Amino acid sequence: MNMLEQAIYSRLSGGTALVAALGGTAIYNGLIPADISLPAVTFSLASGIEENLTPTRSQRMVYLVKAVADSLSLAGSLADLIDGLLHDQPLTISGSINFWIARETIIRYQEIDLAGHVIGHAGGEYAIRLEGAGG
Numbered sequence: 542m543n544m545l546e547q548a549i550y551s552r553l554s555g556g557t558a559l560v561a562a563l564g565g566t567a568i569y570n571g572l573i574p575a576d577i578s579l580p581a582v583t584f585s586l587a588s589g590i591e592e593n594l595t596p597t598r599s600q601r602m603v604y605l606v607k608a609v610a611d612s613l614s615l616a617g618s619l620a621d622l623i624d625g626l627l628h629d630q631p632l633t634i635s636g637s638i639n640f641w642i643a644r645e646t647i648i649r650y651q652e653i654d655l656a657g658h659v660i661g662h663a664g665g666e667y668a669i670r671l672e673g674a675g676g
Contacts, residue, residue, distance in 0.1 A: 545602060545669065546570050548632040548639070549584055553606075559622040573609060579660070580610035580619055587666055600671045607648050607664025616661035617649065627667050637673035 553559060553568045559582070560566055567573075567581040589602040606627065608619030624644055632639045644665040652660050 544634050544636065545632070545671070546584070546586075548634045549604060549606070549627075552626055552630070552632055553582060553584070553623065556622060556626045559619065559626065562619055562622060580608060580615055582606070582608050582619065582623065582664075592670075597672055602669045602671065603645065604667050604669065605648065605664065606667055607662050610661050610663075611658065613649065613651050613659075613661030613663065616663035620649075620663035620665070623664055632669070634671065637671045639669060639671055641668070641670040643668055 550568060550570060554566050563580055563582065567577060569577075569581060569583045571583065571585050573579075573581045573583050584604050584606040587603045587605045589600060592599045592601055606623055608616045608623060610616040610619060627642060628644045629642065631642055645668045646666040648665055649663045650661075652662070654660055
């Protein structure tokens with residue numbers, strides 16, 4: 542994980558209500574391992590740009606952060622906890638200043654796994670603006 546991803550993980554894993562609702566620190570960068578029971582939280586880079594608006598380096602990184610659970614209702618409740626931890630709550634990142642973070646999109650859908658179980662996904666894409674060395 543890079544420093545930005547470490548900061549996202551630290552913020553989410555430090556959320557006591559979220560960790561309690563998950564039944565532990567089931568928070569993953571990228572894919573949720575196949576042998577893990579739901580619910581879980583996953584985050585991954587969706588896009589990133591170098592803004593190049595001033596001589597000071599700045600980036601706009603967008604991360605998809607979502608809960609995955611055995612029901613859309615539970616995934617939605619977990620997504621609310623995630624939003625409380627991330628939206629408008631700047632991260633501490635070594636070598637960079639996170640001067641803005643906000644949810645830009647809302648993710649909410651269901652799928653049926655190979656065993657026929659309904660799996661709910663809920664969360665959003667969070668834009669994280671950095672100044673300095675970058676994530």
